[in-house]
Amino acid sequence: MPELPEVETVRTSLEGLVGQKLSAVSVRDRRLRYRVPPNFGAAVLGKKLLALERTGKYLLWKFPDHQFVFHLGMTGRLLINQKEDSPYLKLRFVFSRDSVDFIDVRRFAFALEGAAVLPAMPRGIDALALRVSHLLKSKIRSSTSAIKNLLLDQSIVAGLGNIYVAELLFDAGIDPRRQGKSLSDAELSRIAKACRAVLRRAVRAKGSSISDYVYSLPGEKAFSTGSYQKQFRVYSRAGQGCPRCNNLIMKIVQGGRSTFFCPRCQS
């Protein structure tokens, strides 16, 4: 579900927590990708949250000499001040003024803390800061893999997922099946530029809400949705007209996952 724009939206939605003290952590269900220890967070009870940071799809909560990392997987949510318990509530964090619920249906999400955080972080450059120099230095130019799959590799670029890879390759006019080694400097430059542009637009739209992803806002409603799905040009649009040339958008499978593209504009 959540790719960089969604995680960035969640990060900003939680910024009001910075400066508050963590008073309690309640472990409601330990079953996540990595089993949650019963004493999760005990090391920083009574401590102030110093900062919220994001790298790729990973969200960091920084405390004095300690940190948590969250990954939302496909269906993870971090919601503020929920009045009702979700049946999929895993962890509840109670701060001096607000509380945060970590909820996940499919259990692909996880929370880690302390020494386990660093080894879990992605090594690739954050996708919002991607420049052609990073792509030139990466293994793309020596790889026979399809560019679509290479861009999904979080050790090359951190933050891209199935939606935004499709959208940015359309923007750049690159066929997702092209081998990494076949791409020219100019084409990689177009990819880097399109990556930044698409992600900036998606962050502005507060991400894409298809079925699961939401973020919270202080106020009446329990949560809000993003709107970038209204701007999709190829993703989930198989059989519809290309917004540029009106040819049919195609759907193929790469690495077991759907790829959407315009065979005419992306060649």
Added chain:
DNA sequence: CGCACCCCCTGCCGGC
């Protein structure tokens, strides 16, 4: 090392 394949888990939707 790179890559194809399969797994993890739950819900939803379309087809029969």
Added chain:
DNA sequence: TGCCGGCAGGGGGTGC
């Protein structure tokens, strides 16, 4: 109406 297969913004492990 009901069941079943396929599919979904995630990643990781295995074996060739």
